[in-house]
Amino acid sequence: MKQLYSKQAIARQTARIGTEISRDYQGLEIILVVVLKGAMFFAADLARTINNDVNVKIDFIRVSSYGTSTESCGVVTFKTDIETDISGKHVVLVEDILDSGLTLFELQKHLQKRQPASLKVCTLFDKPGNRVVAINPDYCGFSIKNDFIIGYGLDYAERYRNLSAVYRFDPEQHQSTTGES
Ligand code: IMP
Ligand code: MG
Numbered sequence: 620m621k622q623l624y625s626k627q628a629i630a631r632q633t634a635r636i637g638t639e640i641s642r643d644y645q646g647l648e649i650i651l652v653v654v655l656k657g658a659m660f661f662a663a664d665l666a667r668t669i670n671n672d673v674n675v676k677i678d679f680i681r682v683s684s685y686g687t688s689t690e691s692c693g694v695v696t697f698k699t700d701i702e703t704d705i706s707g708k709h710v711v712l713v714e715d716i717l718d719s720g721l722t723l724f725e726l727q728k729h730l731q732k733r734q735p736a737s738l739k740v741c742t743l744f745d746k747p748g749n750r751v752v753a754i755n756p757d758y759c760g761f762s763i764k765n766d767f768i769i770g771y772g773l774d775y776a777e778r779y780r781n782l783s784a785v786y787r788f789d790p791e792q793h794q795s796t797t798g799e800s
Contacts, residue, residue, distance in 0.1 A: 620769070620786040624761065629743070629771055629785065632760035633661065636741060637668025639758055640711065648674040649709045650735075652701055654726065655681040656780065657715035660772040661743045661760075665713065678703045684722045695725040710735040711758075715772045716744040720754040727754070744768065744785075 640649070653662040662677070669675055681699035710730060717723060723740055730738055741758035748765050767790070769775050770782035775790070 620788060622784050622786050623763075623766070623768060624771075624785040626783045629661075629760070630664065632743070633664050634668045636758045636760060637665055637670075640665075640741070641668075641670040641673055644673045644709060646672060647709055648676065649711055650676045650678055650701075650703055650705055651711050651713050652705075652730065653677060653679050653713045654715070654722070655679050655699070657772045657774065658713045658743075660780070661715055662713045665741070676703065680726065682722055682726065695722050697729070701730075705730065705733050705735045707734070707736050710738045712738065712740050714740065714742040714756075716746065716768070717742040717754070717756055717759075718746045718749045719751040721751060723754050724752045743771075744773075 651662060651666060653659060666675055666677060678701040679699065680697075680701050682695050682697055684695045712723065712726060712730070714723060717740070723742075727738060727740070739757040740754070742756045743760040745756055745759045745762045746765055747755075747762060766787045767775070768785050769779040769788045770785040772780050773785065774780045775788050775793070779786075779788075
């Protein structure tokens with residue numbers, strides 16, 4: 620597997636986004652809504668780069684849009700909802716990767732119904748070339764090609780989330796070396 624983004628490069632972009640969020644929400648309260656499971660590593664690091672002038676609360680939402688394949692199936696299933704009442708609150712949705720946009724599109728619809736004061740989207744990776752619905756991140760770490768990537772929260776069939784760097788993943792090569800499908 621080829622390493623595309625080092626631990627250090629990820630930390631740099633995360634800190635840059637943390638500075639942007641600190642500037643945009645200075646003196647305010649925000650709810651970071653972390654999209655499980657993929658965004659948990661990014662969100663944990665990001666939250667710690669936001670300065671003390673922002674009152675940060677954290678909640679989680681769990682959806683699944685990918686089975687074990689590397690292509691979006693286009694159906695988003697809600698598994699666990701947030702516990703916080705977000706009405707009138709500033710919300711930042713934290714995602715690992717924005718691909719077709721279908722997951723975030725459904726999540727935005729779901730959260731907008733609760734009438735937050737504002738709702739922004741923060742993603743570590745963006746694949747703008749794969750977009751099916753018109754959605755753009757307000758905060759983005761890396762804009763990337765359409766490679767399938769793993770590591771730092773991103774999985775292939777639930778594996779590799781624990782890697783500290785991000786790698787390009789080739790499912791065909793994976794099959795030929797492991798015999799797994
Ligand atoms: P979307 O709904 O197509 O935008 O896909 C978003 C979700 O698909 C992300 O939250 C990831 O879980 C998954 N995903 C998309 N691209 C990749 C990838 O390159 N590696 C791992 N997961 C991915
Ligand atoms: Mg996933």
